[in-house]
Amino acid sequence: MKITASTEIYGVMGNPIRHSLSPILQNGWLEEAGYNAVYLAFEPKMEQFTGALNGLALSQIKGLNVTAPFKNTAAELAVTKTEDVAIIGAANTLRLSPIGYDAHNTDGKGLALDLDNRAENWREQTKIITILGAGGAAKGILSALIAAGAKEIRFVGRDDAKCREIVELAKSLAKSEAIIIHSYGWEKMAQAIADADLIINATPIGQSHDNSLSLDFGKTAAKAIIYDMTYAQKESDLLKSAKAQNRMALNGIGMLVGQGAYAFEIWFGQLPDFTKGFERLINMDR
Structure with missing residues (x-):
């Protein structure tokens, strides 16, 4: 894909995160849908997570997946949260609003x-x-x-x-x-x-x-x-x-695909193709 000044940025936050398959999964869906967007991985230290999340919001990072060990803190910091997130106290998906991140859980x-x-x-x-x-x-x-x-x-x-x-x-x-x-x-x-x-x-x-x-x-x-x-x-x-x-x-590779698909739907309003995402991951060398 061609990166421009108007390319929107999405990503996943975790620590460790360099093993994550989410960038391969999500960037494939972004390309298939023709969106001018890219999906990256962010690995802040635990004590830096709050500052990092605030910085990403201020930088207009449009949406994030969140994995261990940050799910609980992400739920706490969100400006709004779904009923599920409020009850279980953990979020795996964030969507940027004008005042901060809204928290969801698609697991x-x-x-x-x-x-x-x-x-x-x-x-x-x-x-x-x-x-x-x-x-x-x-x-x-x-x-x-x-x-x-x-x-x-x-x-x-x-x-x-x-x-x-x-x-x-x-x-x-x-x-x-x-x-x-x-x-x-x-x-x-x-x-x-x-x-x-x-x-x-x-x-x-x-x-x-x-x-x-x-x-x-x-x-x-x-x-x-x-x-x-x-x-x-x-x-x-x-x-x-x-x-x-x-x-x-x-x-759990299919669960990774499934929760990612619902995150994509939260960000873009459409559910991507599960089968294509699943096949993309199981056919890659790991």
Whole structure:
């Protein structure tokens, strides 16, 4: 693309961020749509984030994705925020307004969009969802999973206080007693995944070969989907064990595409092509 003085700038903020696939994803969509815009990566230090974000706003950087460790601070600094962002306290997408950045969170919708594209009929088939983890990643996907119509959501975690907190958060988002929401300790993993239709790893476990996770899926639903939100490896040990037990295994690369697609829609008013974005990332050398 040709960069001019009128080229608009978008980007992603995180630390570390040089590994990010978002510039490849978003710049491809920008080129396909014919927009005079470019998408870059910004890596401020934690203590410099507030100043950096204010500087980007003053410099008319039109929109940003935000990733670890800045999602909570981005939500706090936003001039306006969606209801989801206000409740979960984290933002992954910012859009510039005349007075500052508006905060959104597209993580959950991005996960659902990925499942819509790669796991046909998952909404109809999913009654019990088990989420491994009770931190920010798990919180970010709650609204979309509740909206998908699950009858029961289970959390598995090592920290009892965090598990209690996320259960209460999920109940407040559900606004209905019709959904069963509860938690299990990590030591009760077998009970937590029994009969589950969708199991989501929302922990950092599996991002490297140094920490891995594999489970016995024999008592899950026969057509259970095992979803690992990590994508640093093309196939984590969790997904390898799922495939070996004839379960559908999906990594988080599609969620990255999905949340990016909804961010693009927030910035430009149109949803880009999920399939083209997904293929762009899975076909690149990593």
